[in-house]
Amino acid sequence: MSAATVGIPRALAYYLYFPRWRAFLNELGVNVVTSGLSNRQMLDDGVKEALAEACVPIKLYYGHVLSLKDKADYIFIPRLYCLNSQTLYCPKFLGLPDMIKHSLSHLPPVIDTMFNNRSKGFLARRTELAKSFFELGSKFTNDKLKILKAFYRSLTTEHRYLELLQSGLLPNQAITVLGGAKNTDTVYAEGSLKFAVLGYPYHLYDDFINVGVLTKLRRLGVQVVTTENLSPAVLVRQKHQYPKDMFWTFSDRAFRSALHFFQEGRVDGVIYVTAFGCGPDAMVYRMIEMESKKYPHIPFMILMIDEHSGEAGISTRLEAFTDMVRRRKKGV
Numbered sequence: 513m514s515a516a517t518v519g520i521p522r523a524l525a526y527y528l529y530f531p532r533w534r535a536f537l538n539e540l541g542v543n544v545v546t547s548g549l550s551n552r553q554m555l556d557d558g559v560k561e562a563l564a565e566a567c568v569p570i571k572l573y574y575g576h577v578l579s580l581k582d583k584a585d586y587i588f589i590p591r592l593y594c595l596n597s598q599t600l601y602c603p604k605f606l607g608l609p610d611m612i613k614h615s616l617s618h619l620p621p622v623i624d625t626m627f628n629n630r631s632k633g634f635l636a637r638r639t640e641l642a643k644s645f646f647e648l649g650s651k652f653t654n655d656k657l658k659i660l661k662a663f664y665r666s667l668t669t670e671h672r673y674l675e676l677l678q679s680g681l682l683p684n685q686a687i688t689v690l691g692g693a694k695n696t697d698t699v700y701a702e703g704s705l706k707f708a709v710l711g712y713p714y715h716l717y718d719d720f721i722n723v724g725v726l727t728k729l730r731r732l733g734v735q736v737v738t739t740e741n742l743s744p745a746v747l748v749r750q751k752h753q754y755p756k757d758m759f760w761t762f763s764d765r766a767f768r769s770a771l772h773f774f775q776e777g778r779v780d781g782v783i784y785v786t787a788f789g790c791g792p793d794a795m796v797y798r799m800i801e802m803e804s805k806k807y808p809h810i811p812f813m814i815l816m817i818d819e820h821s822g823e824a825g826i827s828t829r830l831e832a833f834t835d836m837v838r839r840r841k842k843g844v
């Protein structure tokens with residue numbers, strides 16, 4: 513019998529968790545295919561199928577799922593709720609498998625494993641995580657030892673992935689390296705300026721959705737650092753700055769990393785990329801903007817993206833911002 517193939521959309525949580533999912537499934541002998549890079553056709557397909565009021569990343573996710581329809585035996589759409597006992601994923605992540613199953617027809621079976629690791633203790637949380645992976649693995653084998661081995665492989669892969677990110681690679685580059693290829697992407701080479709570019713991972717690392725913000729900055733001679741390059745310890749330290757966590761996971765990470773970059777003062781500018789129609793982010797980018805006023809020596813800019821974002825508009829704003837920072841730095 514030939515091995516099953518699982519399709520994983522290259523969108524939303526892909527940028528954080530794809531390596532661990534792929535490692536786990538491959539260890540079980542399951543093939544993994546991903547959708548291609550985001551493109552206009554995917555977004556148009558998603559816009560047709562998703563609710564009009566959905567945010568751009570959700571619409572695009574629909575397009576990614578549709579592009580996998582005939583390429584996989586299953587589509588993996590995890591139901592992400594909580595992975596750290598403190599903050600939650602946006603409700604759209606929780607409802608994503610249901611939204612997809614009820615609006616798209618003729619899909620292969622959807623695997624919607626729930627990830628809800630809310631226990632306080634590390635060991636209890638690890639056990640909860642193992643349970644989710646056992647549920648996922650049991651779709652393909654009854655051999656519990658094999659699933660345990662695959663779970664271990666997913667953890668070691670995750671560890672390596674985080675190491676690569678903390679060494680300065682960004683998710684797409686680190687995923688390339690983990691896949692056995694050499695990272696030839698020089699997008700983030702050293703430049704004369706260094707910007708922290710912040711926002712939800714699927715806003716930042718999807719060149720289509722953000723109209724190539726990171727690539728454009730490279731061309732302007734800017735080195736980019738992001739939340740994913742920070743060690744978890746840095747973000748935990750920031751927890752003492754504010755009495756409460758943010759409710760939503762990606763908001764919490766974005767806000768705390770913004771505080772870190774402002775306080776540390778080692779970047780020449782901070783850019784926050786947000787998506788039109790994102791409820792959770794609507795408050796966060798305003799909070800970061802207020803925080804930025806305490807650090808007037810670090811220029812700050814918000815870039816809002818939507819399905820109509822134009823290349824020229826984004827380029828002009830990035831060029832103007834970079835030019836202004838460069839002049840300030842030279843004291844012109």
Ligand code: SF4
Nearest residue numbers: 567602604790791792
């Ligand atoms: S956090 Fe915002 S952008 Fe992300 S899925 Fe939720 S509403 Fe959409």
